[in-house]
Amino acid sequence: MLKELNPLLHSQLRLAIMSILLSVEEAEFVYIKEQTNSTAGNLSIQLEKLSEAGYIEVEKSFIGKKPRTVCRMTEVGRSAMEEYLDALKGYFANL
Amino acid sequence: MLKELNPLLHSQLRLAIMSILLSVEEAEFVYIKEQTNSTAGNLSIQLEKLSEAGYIEVEKSFIGKKPRTVCRMTEVGRSAMEEYLDALKGYFANL
C-alpha cells in the first residue's frame, strides 16, 4: 500500500529548501532565494512553516547593520526527509 | 541545480493514481478510489486532469446497466513519471 506523503515536505519550494539544507550545513536567506528562484515573500512563508514544524532552525541577526537570516536543518527535519524519501520510493516501485 | 517538479505529478493523489497505473495495466474507478482512499469527487477531477494532459486514458462504458470507468497509463504518462522520478532524485542527492 502507498504511504502518505508528508504534506509539509510535499511542496516544490519547501522540498527545495530542505534539499539545499541537506547539502550545506547552513544557508542564508538570500542564498536560498537565489538557488530556488523563489520570491522573498514566498520563501519567508515557507521557511516559517518549516521552522514551526521544527524541521529547520532560523537565526536572525545583524551583520554590521544589515539583517541576516541563516537557516539550518534539524535532526527532526533530517528524519522527516528520510521518511519522505522512503514513502516516495513506494510510488515508483514499478518503474 | 534542482530541476522543476512537474506540478501535475507533484500531487499526492495524482501521483498515487499514476503509481497504481504503473503497476497494473488498467484499473477501474472504484478500485483506484479504494486504493487511494480518495473521495469520488476528488478522484473524478484528478483523473480528468491526468487525462487532459494525455498521461492516462479514461474509458467509460456500461457493464450491463452499470457505468464502468477504466483507466490506463499512456506512453506519455510513463515518460512523464520517469522524468519526474529523475528530477526528484536530485533533491535527495545528499541523503
Place this chain on the structure above:
DNA sequence: TAAATTTGGTTTATAAAATAAACTTGTTTA
C-alpha cells in the same frame, strides 16, 4: 545633499489546488 535605488526581508492580497459536500441517474431491495 536630497532623491532614487538597493538590500533583506514581512505582510497582505490574489490565484490555484485540493477536498468535501451536494446532486444526478439509474438500480436494487425491503
Place this chain on the structure above:
DNA sequence: TAAACAAGTTTATTTTATAAACCAAATTTA
C-alpha cells in the same frame, strides 16, 4: 413503491502557493 445504493459529476469551500505591495535602513547617484 419508497428507501437505500452505486458510480460518478458538479458545485462550493477550504487550504495552499504565489505574487504584489510595503517597510526600514543603507547605499548610490545626480
